[in-house]
Amino acid sequence: MPANIKSAKSSRNSAEHAVYEYVCRKPGLSTYELSKRLKMSGGNVRDALTRLQRKGLVRFKFDKSNPRIRKLTYPVSAWELLPRSLKVALRKLKS
Numbered sequence: 001m002p003a004n005i006k007s008a009k010s011s012r013n014s015a016e017h018a019v020y021e022y023v024c025r026k027p028g029l030s031t032y033e034l035s036k037r038l039k040m041s042g043g044n045v046r047d048a049l050t051r052l053q054r055k056g057l058v059r060f061k062f063d064k065s066n067p068r069i070r071k072l073t074y075p076v077s078a079w080e081l082l083p084r085s086l087k088v089a090l091r092k093l094k095s
Contacts, residue, residue, distance in 0.1 A: 003081045004073050012047070012048070012087075015044050015045075015047070015048045016048040016051055016052060018038055018040070018048075019028055019034060019038065019045055019049060019050075019052065020047040020052055020057060020058070020075070021036065022038055023052075023058055023073050023074070024075045027073070027074045027075055028072045028073070028074060029073060030063075030071060030072055030073070031046055031049060031071065031073070032070075034073065036047075037039050039087075039095060049073060053083065054082075056076060056081065057075065057076055058073050058074065058075055058076060058082075059073075059074055060072065060073055060074075061074060062064060
């Protein structure tokens with residue numbers, strides 16, 4: 001694989017990691033707020049959020065109280081990431 005392709009993938013992964021880490025620490029921010037706080041372009045943040053959403057790690061909610069409806073980002077809980085069979089087993093242990 002050419003070096004420039006490896007570098008592009010590496011920078012995408014580091015952007016994705018930075019965005020995910022920040023969303024976990026500060027849930028409920030818009031893409032614009034994330035880009036300003038992380039000092040990243042809006043496009044890079046949107047791309048990272050799209051990849052994270054496809055992986056099931058973040059979800060979006062819309063802020064209807066704001067006149068300009070904004071998409072806010074929240075991390076998915078660890079419980080939601082567990083396989084169904086494990087959730088069932090854990091519930092049985094709990095009872």
